[in-house]
Amino acid sequence: MSSSIEQKVHAGVLNDYFSVDCVIFGFDFSQLNVLLVDRVMTDELTGKELFNDLTLTGNHIYDDEDLDAAASRVLFDLTGLQNIYLEQFKTFGAPDRINRENDRAWLAANGRDPDKRIVTVGYYSLLATDKVTLEWKGRNVRWTPVAEVTDLAFDHMAILQEALVALRKNLLREPIGFELLPEKFTLSQLQRLYEVILGVALDKRNFRKKVARMKYLVPLEEKQMGVAHKPARLYVFDRDLYEKNRKELLDFAI
């Protein structure tokens, strides 16, 4: 990931062939959301709204810019967030991936050749919605529950779906969820996280037995305060312990 200065000031030339699209998932304990950008096009003469739809947060990359850095920059431009890990999950390059009328009109209106192919590298990230300030440079960006997204511009619906598959696969293998929780969290919060992202219900007792085997989930002598029910014990994720005890997953399905 590039430094903040590189992210903010970029001297290169935007490259017409490459873009990155970032699928920014936002977790909020009740559902999984995705960051979408309003795309409104109005007729220049009449002022009439031609269409108003949604896209993922993507953009072209600079000619001398690393792919990962470009993804970070785009995320920064849209949200002001920095030092967020973005995972590259797939590259989309069908020659006809931009073929709908709205998309072609949009590109033309923005000074791009709608017939020029664009290969886009997909990244995803997973954030806690409440850590993101969406009042940023007046961009028209907002969280939408993933379950409610039915259509997006370009091939972004397909990109979103692939990102969700990649996110879930990754969550099943790596403890990527702790970034989303407060430093001290309860087991119910952790369980909720898995349920929301994986879209399943988990048994509380079995979940806790599993947690008990993970030595890097350290119980504290500290409880929630100010909740209107029995306060839960707080836990922390010990990254060092995790790294040391991480064993190769060699459990294979033939």
Next chain:
Amino acid sequence: MSSSIEQKVHAGVLNDYFSVDCVIFGFDFSQLNVLLVDRVMTDELTGKELFNDLTLTGNHIYDDEDLDAAASRVLFDLTGLQNIYLEQFKTFGAPDRINRENDRAWLAANGRDPDKRIVTVGYYSLLATDKVTLEWKGRNVRWTPVAEVTDLAFDHMAILQEALVALRKNLLREPIGFELLPEKFTLSQLQRLYEVILGVALDKRNFRKKVARMKYLVPLEEKQMGVAHKPARLYVFDRDLYEKNRKELLDFAI
């Protein structure tokens, strides 16, 4: 994957910005190999050999060509193979990924601008070495044991390593190995496959117990013939049974 005609005849223009690199793994029951191309450069005047190294099988893609189709075409051009499944695993786009002297000289000698960045989409495939004929259009392509590859042109060493990680991850989740075996195979062959690709030793009895649980591995009333030891029972992989009984992997590591 495109049809064979599309693979052979392509009318478009090669795009200078994009390439695909195919990491073709070859399994031969004794080791895991990778298909590499000799890259020899000689001084035009003196005829002296300037360098002689190895690259992955990659090439630029056509402007109107799908990424997956481009990977298939490159594989076809180099090996004559068709209808081989190629899995996209990662895209490499560091602006300085081509910076070594040999690589720059090579590009210049081949009429390309060494300062122009090239983003390459990585694909891998897994074949049985004995199914591949390397006498194809006189290309200088050959199998090299993965364990013996120490250096490659461009950033191909890094691409190879990432491909191997992706291959192993995939083999642990999906039964991708059966393409490499004869239609009827023995359990020892299957075990050997896993050992060679994953680079581990597996216990014979435990392996067989695991196989016994996989209902889509169907034992036949048929044995090996002509071997100088106790003949092994033959098995087939029943893809239909696999597809029907495939269950969601929801076994997560918190």
Next chain:
DNA sequence: CCAGCTTAGTGTTACTTTTACACTTAATAA
């Protein structure tokens, strides 16, 4: 202050999977 609300927290049993480990069997070759 106590009754009610809400979420935290806990244990057992049956079953399945994993791990570690060594000898017998069946074919060909010499």
Next chain:
DNA sequence: TTATTAAGTGTAAAAGTAACACTAAGCTGG
């Protein structure tokens, strides 16, 4: 007929999975 080679087999202990229902602790409102 014997040697060589790889195939094939069982068990016990430990760990993990799955299903399942009640009590505990704090706050709230009357």
